[in-house]
Amino acid sequence: MPQTTRRQALATIAAAGAALAAPNYEPKAFKPKDFELLTALSETIIPETDTPGAAKAGVPQMLDEDAQRSRSLKAQLDNALKLFRKDKFVEQDEAGRIALMTRYMNDEGKRGEAFRTIKELTIDRYYATEAGLVEELGYSGGTYLASFPGCQHPEHGA
Amino acid sequence: MAYEDVDVVIIGSGAAGGMAAWNLARKGAKVLVLEAGEKFNRADFWSHVKPWEARERNRRGEHAPDFEGLPKKESPFTNAPGQDFLLRRVWGVGGKTNIWGRVSLRFSDLNMQEPAKDGWEIPWPIRYAELAPYYDNVEKLIGVNGGDDDQPWLPGSKYHLPPPNLRCGEKIVRAAFARKGYNVVHGRRAVLTKEHNGHAPCHYCGACGRGCDVAAFFNSYDYLLADALKTGNLEIVENAIVARILTDDEGRANKVQYFDRLTAKEVQIPAKRVIVAASAVDSTRILLNSGSSRHANGLGNGSDVIGRYLTEQFRFHVEAYAPQLFGQKASNDDGISGGHIYMPRFEDTDEKRGYLRGWGVQFWGSGCKSSVPWAKTRPGFGEDFKKDVKDRYPSLIALHPYGEALPYAHNRITVRKDKLDRFGVPLMHIDYSLGENERKMMVRMYDVVEEMLHEMKAEPLPYKRGDIDQLGAAIHEHGTCRMGDDPKRSAVDKNGRMHEVRNVWVVDGSVFPTPTEKNPTLTILANAWRCTDAMASAMKKGDA
Numbered sequence: 001m002p003q004t005t006r007r008q009a010l011a012t013i014a015a016a017g018a019a020l021a022a023p024n025y026e027p028k029a030f031k032p033k034d035f036e037l038l039t040a041l042s043e044t045i046i047p048e049t050d051t052p053g054a055a056k057a058g059v060p061q062m063l064d065e066d067a068q069r070s071r072s073l074k075a076q077l078d079n080a081l082k083l084f085r086k087d088k089f090v091e092q093d094e095a096g097r098i099a100l101m102t103r104y105m106n107d108e109g110k111r112g113e114a115f116r117t118i119k120e121l122t123i124d125r126y127y128a129t130e131a132g133l134v135e136e137l138g139y140s141g142g143t144y145l146a147s148f149p150g151c152q153h154p155e156h157g158a
Numbered sequence: 159m160a161y162e163d164v165d166v167v168i169i170g171s172g173a174a175g176g177m178a179a180w181n182l183a184r185k186g187a188k189v190l191v192l193e194a195g196e197k198f199n200r201a202d203f204w205s206h207v208k209p210w211e212a213r214e215r216n217r218r219g220e221h222a223p224d225f226e227g228l229p230k231k232e233s234p235f236t237n238a239p240g241q242d243f244l245l246r247r248v249w250g251v252g253g254k255t256n257i258w259g260r261v262s263l264r265f266s267d268l269n270m271q272e273p274a275k276d277g278w279e280i281p282w283p284i285r286y287a288e289l290a291p292y293y294d295n296v297e298k299l300i301g302v303n304g305g306d307d308d309q310p311w312l313p314g315s316k317y318h319l320p321p322p323n324l325r326c327g328e329k330i331v332r333a334a335f336a337r338k339g340y341n342v343v344h345g346r347r348a349v350l351t352k353e354h355n356g357h358a359p360c361h362y363c364g365a366c367g368r369g370c371d372v373a374a375f376f377n378s379y380d381y382l383l384a385d386a387l388k389t390g391n392l393e394i395v396e397n398a399i400v401a402r403i404l405t406d407d408e409g410r411a412n413k414v415q416y417f418d419r420l421t422a423k424e425v426q427i428p429a430k431r432v433i434v435a436a437s438a439v440d441s442t443r444i445l446l447n448s449g450s451s452r453h454a455n456g457l458g459n460g461s462d463v464i465g466r467y468l469t470e471q472f473r474f475h476v477e478a479y480a481p482q483l484f485g486q487k488a489s490n491d492d493g494i495s496g497g498h499i500y501m502p503r504f505e506d507t508d509e510k511r512g513y514l515r516g517w518g519v520q521f522w523g524s525g526c527k528s529s530v531p532w533a534k535t536r537p538g539f540g541e542d543f544k545k546d547v548k549d550r551y552p553s554l555i556a557l558h559p560y561g562e563a564l565p566y567a568h569n570r571i572t573v574r575k576d577k578l579d580r581f582g583v584p585l586m587h588i589d590y591s592l593g594e595n596e597r598k599m600m601v602r603m604y605d606v607v608e609e610m611l612h613e614m615k616a617e618p619l620p621y622k623r624g625d626i627d628q629l630g631a632a633i634h635e636h637g638t639c640r641m642g643d644d645p646k647r648s649a650v651d652k653n654g655r656m657h658e659v660r661n662v663w664v665v666d667g668s669v670f671p672t673p674t675e676k677n678p679t680l681t682i683l684a685n686a687w688r689c690t691d692a693m694a695s696a697m698k699k700g701d702a
Contacts, residue, residue: 158329
């Protein structure tokens with residue numbers, strides 16, 4: 001299958017937004033439209049590749065849960081979402097979303113702050129999930145070992 | 159145990175109090191330990207809870223044991239304006255040994271002789287030779303892993319358990335330091351790399367900081383107090399927040415006053431002898447609050463040294479990526495949690511550098527971990543970002559130099575009559591800042607760290623030269639009840655016995671005249687054993 005097809009497929013999936021995040025999850029902190037936007041944003045930060053992206057890992061749902069408990073987090077996210085909504089982020093195709101987010105990333109004002117907010121919150125949650133930590137990064141710790149093998153690469157020193 | 163039969167009341171049950179209780183109880187003394195908190199239950203520890211499981215549990219309203227909550231609530235302290243001293247305390251049986259860092263380095267004779275040599279404040283009243291047999295005994299008792307190296311600034315040991323294998327990043331660090339002539343050795347940690355005295359070996363889950371579910375590293379309860387309780391000579395009173403040591407007309411201690419944390423009731427325990435071992439800062443608080451007509455300035459503080467000369471090592475952290483490890487397959491790097499290597503101090507005081515004393519380096523935090531906070535500092539987003547994080551995941555290395563801070567009279571703990579705890583007992587105030595000596599040493603530390611980053615071709619995470627960790631963060635407080643031969647300049651004699659109140663002993667880290675650059679717990683254990691041996695001999699002779 002050519003690369004573009006996969007990308008297009010992923011874009012379609014990402015655009016499906018909330019449905020991908022958790023089919024049965026009903027957001028409580030955010031309205032469905034904002035939750036869809038949040039899903040699209042987090043998935044653009046960490047997209048699905050050969051391992052799950054932020055949406056499938058449940059990041060939007062985690063953010064919704066956390067925002068229910070933290071008024072400051074809710075306010076922080078609302079501020080970011082407002083800007084992206086105004087710029088019609090969800091309505092873009094994948095390339096459009098990347099272009100728009102790049103503009104945010106390079107912005108030195110409010111949009112740059114909105115980008116950092118979404119990025120940092122997504123990273124914090126994604127890499128604390130089993131999908132992010134184990135499937136993506138390959139973390140295998142926190143378990144019982146009879147012995148600790150240590151480094152197995154002679155080229156790294158004695 | 160009837161309280162009038164008690165030979166020794168010990169305040170605190172951590173490394174110092176646990177050792178004192180164990181040593182005296184097995185020698186036949188009747189010992190009562192007063193502990194401000196309760197026993198932690200190992201079955202409650204979240205030792206193997208993965209990050210995503212922790213989130214689920216928190217959502218259900220479950221929480222990991224809160225080791226540090228109690229003293230913050232019961233005994234908060236204030237700082238001098240503009241200061242923000244980090245004081246980490248654990249109230250509960252075993253104290254900080256429940257979650258300590260386990261680094262177990264012998265102080266050297268050079269460390270102990272240094273104040274006498276350079277003249278900064280008072281000399282240590284003991285030499286390494288007096289402590290060496292106790293280091294041996296402690297290591298045999300608790301189990302310390304390490305290498306077979308022996309050097310001027312880090313005396314060796316015949317009793318080390320096998321050291322753990324090194325992680326990839328640690329090998330790269332060690333090789334690079336060696337190329338520049340720096341001697342990086344196996345760390346020395348009180349973690350059992352094989353079964354030892356009936357204690358289970360480490361299973362390399364990497365969760366030591368949350369408490370060990372099988373007690374595979376030394377903690378004061380499982381390694382000392384549990385055995386001491388079996389003698390029938392020890393009783394531990396939990397939830398006993400000690401306020402004061404009370405004195406008779408001659409100024410000798412005769413009671414210990416505490417408040418029951420659960421009932422808020424005041425209790426006065428008769429005491430023939432008192433050992434203060436509540437950790438440096440809380441021991442100091444208790445002594446300063448124990449003033450009377452005979453002890454206007456706090457108990458046994460005619461010299462006005464108690465509370466002064468507070469020292470805490472200063473340190474900083476530089477994390478970096480080792481490009482040699484980019485894209486390597488992730489491995490389980492938990493090991494014994496924390497560093498498997500150490501760089502001992504290697505420089506004598508050199509007048510040309512303009513500072514006294516020295517520093518060593520620790521290296522915890524190499525390799526694949528259960529969180530990646532550094533990912534937020536990586537640029538971009540999307541597929542490239544995701545790949546970049548994955549590539550760098552195995553490559554983390556970290557350098558943590560620890561510097562010795564000089565004792566200064568103005569760095570001190572005081573108690574304030576205008577701020578009381580809920581029992582009406584004055585709370586602590588801490589005044590602590592670094593001086594020019596420390597700042598000059600820090601420059602040298604950064605120079606060597608940067609030299610090594612360059613040698614390794616490592617890419618440091620964002621850092622600012624000159625930044626240091628929050629003061630107090632090393633959790634190695636000393637000096638506020640220092641030992642010495644001169645009663646005018648020290649609070650206790652070489653055996654921890656107060657110069658002015660002969661039936662009170664202090665055996666925790668507060669007695670160290672200098673902090674050295676090393677982690678203190680091994681030395682606290684060895685010294686508490688030594689002091690209580692001397693105390694027991696004196697008791698036998700009717701001298702105590």
